[in-house]
Amino acid sequence: MALEDKREKRPPVTPMMIEEEAALRNGSRGLPPGPWAEAAGPRPRTTERHIAVHKRLVLGFAVSILALLAVTMIAVLLSVRFEECGAAADGPPRASGNGSLSGAARQPPGAGQPPGRPEEEARGGEAAAEKEEEEEEEWQRRRELPPWARPRLPRHLRPLHYNLMLSAFMENFTFSGEVNVQLEVRNASRYIVLHAHRMHIEAVRVAEDKLAGGVRVARSFLYPQTQVFVVVLNRSLEVQRSYNLKIIYNALIENELLGFFRSSYVLHGERRFLGVTQFSPTHARKAFPCFDEPIYKATFKISIRHQATYLSLSNMPVETSVFEEDGWVTDHFSQTPLMSTYYLAWAVCNFTYRETVTKSGVVVRLYARPDAIRRGSGDYALNITRRLIEFYEDYFKVPYSLPKLDLLAVPKHPYAAMENWGLSVFVEQRILLDPSISSISYLLDVTMVIVHELCHQWFGDLVTPVWWEDVWLKEGFAHYFEFVGTDYLYPGWNMEKQRFLTDVLHEVMLLDGLASSHPVSQEVQQAADIDRVFDWIAYKKGAALIRMLANFMGHSVFQVGLQDYLTIHKYGNAARNDLWNTLSKALKRVGKSVNIQEVMDQWTLQMGYPVITILGNETTDNVIVISQARFVYDSDAKPKDPAFGDNSYLWQIPLTIAVGNTSHISSEAIIWVSNKSEHHRIPALEEASWLLGNINQTGYFRVNYDIRNWRLLINQLTRNHEVISVSNRAGLIDDAFNLARAGYLPQNIPLEIIRYLSEEKDFLPWHAASRALYPLDKLLDRTENYNIFNEYILRQVASMYLKLGWPTNNLNKSLVQASYQHEELRREVIMLACSFGNKHCHQQAATLISDWISSNRNRIPLNVRDIVYCTGVSLMDEDVWEFIWMKFHSTTAVSEKKILLEALTCSDDRNLLNRLLNLSLNSEVVLDQDAIDVIIHVARNPHGRDLAWKFFREKWKILNARYGEALFMNSKLISGVTEFLNTEEELRELKNFIKSYEEGAAASFSRAVETVEANVRWQRLYKEELFQWLRKSLTH
């Protein structure tokens, strides 16, 4: 599953904004969703459609009443007893016959009786409730939790195969289903407990397989607290026999983001609807009763009945379609291989598609709304998907497992994408691409999300983590392979060696440097914890640890190990130790012996990361002292973590060291550092040699040195920076800024390092500097002496800005052909120049905007549009704001719409900012997930920070109700609004606010407090030191 990760999409905010995306997320960096187009408000529809639907509903209602009567009569006549579900509606048990099952299931449930909400269903009859209480008391007497109240499903049953028949009623957004589960009994028990949530269960029956005899159901009920459905039998199921469990149910296709939900789009002025699923991590249970834990792999045979005006899709291809006279059709899909419930998927839509076939015969289709398919917006994704399947098949030496892969582009989805096996779902902005109006960073986003989801077809779908604590394993791999796979598509871009550092490593070290961080492998007990594990620590730290592992193992041995792992565990589940064992064996075969489990456990089970300090050559010959300690931003926060208090954090660190002088560098082999402090002999260490740790930043840690060594390194960068690798230049910048921020290093060292940038022609060090400067800027942007800082940065940028100039209008040039490194460097420098107030940059932006307004032709180069829009809005009068506002409304291109909206937050007119904040909650104007971005962007603007903070507090109830269930959105909002608060007053306001709204999001709020405390502490301790040095430096 890809969480939405924006790269490089932040225009400057007045007076400066360097890198909002790269921003320091001292709180958890939020995880934005895909667009969710609809809100709770009334759903717009045309009158015609409304009338048509109304007629159909009336007709459906009449038919269902007739059917119900007929069914009841037949049942009474035949006296066939079907076990009544205790959880069904109140009232006397309704008898119904076998013959009625399919008939009842085929009625639109909404036309008769609407499916109840879980709370209603849970009530059941009074007698049933009494029995339930008695039974719970019995369990209490035995001092045990009843099997349905435990956080995990009891282990006595195993599903082998599901037959699932669904009918989707798109005219009233309901569906009905009949599921038949073949069960294997491991331990005798009278209880069947499986997941089911937010559905109305009509009937349940248990039969012994192959034999005709049924097993009487004593009662059954939904238990919403653990989201399960419980069937209590009159006698025990016997060991090693298999049984069939049949459940008939119905539910709503809800207007939300999880389970089987609906969304819509407008085509030729008419609103069209579609139903699609999102089951990961725990929402399959909202769509059908199932054993909804990843370990319960089974095979699935799905059939979907729908109106013939729609088409249906699922994981497997359609085997047969049966058309009925009344305009309905049933698609029967082929049986899946063994798989977990959360990778199951289906959709009912009227999309069209384009298709391609891989060398090995896998049919790849991209389905999207018809206008997008016609425009060719899906062609890029389709083309790279074919190439990527071929890449992964070759890399993993395991063929893609299914006959087809469909990519589905939907308007609304909670994540950037979801890797359902054979039917991966993407939010439109992460898969549709129109080359004539997309920037390089947009293309990069689309590419990497696709690379990510395709990796999951192996890491996740084929081999699935045993339990959610190891979610970081599949997500870490997929995130790491985003860079490896993109390098395959664009070999010159060097993503894994370069961009990985700024976008993953540097970014996650910001989060993981908080005392309130958490280990990458988190214990997960109950369903409510499961959403929590999908955060940037899992994704980015997971990826950083995997990269470190690949580097110390050697890439080719690592690859062989992965091949073995996938081959051994395919169609099954595996835990992290299975991977460590396979990798250790692969290492052993090449004669190396490292206990990978022992090493990796320290990195995955402990939170945070170390800072290595290398002290050189002062006393004895060629001997250096290497020590390790946990890095943490706010040393005052240390006592909050008792484990940290006793100084017990220790890692086995694969440290590489290079020794260099002005013209020469030599690298040493890996030194494994496993003690608090160690002495090591380094040959050829001369008087003027410098030491450099963590070569190419392959390790997940920071490195600090004595001041003398820092000076030698600065000297080296100034005289000839190319002696040090591009990735280490970026690494030195990031380490220095963050060490200074946390108080490990004097404040002037990072500012001295970036002086060499005037000679730096590579993108990555600029990018690292820009990202590292951003949080510092936010700490200073409301202070009296801000101009001194501003002036200093402007001086460092000026000469490169002049050298590079502006891009020409490249509307006709294919993005893929554009020189990525050069264009991205130019963009970065322009962004810095415009943000810090370079006059030429401002003029250029104003000229481009004026030209657009007067000619009504947008000739602004694609790759800098966001910078120009934002600079224009911040510098020019209200008319420009209105113009951008108008364009935001009129454009239909998803990528363009987003940057226009973000530009509106750049104004320094507080009335306009307030107006925008208030409009942001109107779902008709701003998509729900974009509203979060509006509020966060206003908070990043120094003129709007207090407005956004006030708005957030006043509207918290509304915001929390809207985003609460999607935890990652809420946490993004909280950290985005609070991360740059930095005064004592604001800290007090934050603490008071939390006191009054304790419920939910507790982890996000405690991170927010730690971040703001660290900000306040930095202001108190280091701000003056920084300004003093800057003053001195500028007068020289």
Ligand SMILES: [Zn+2]
């Ligand atoms: Zn993923």
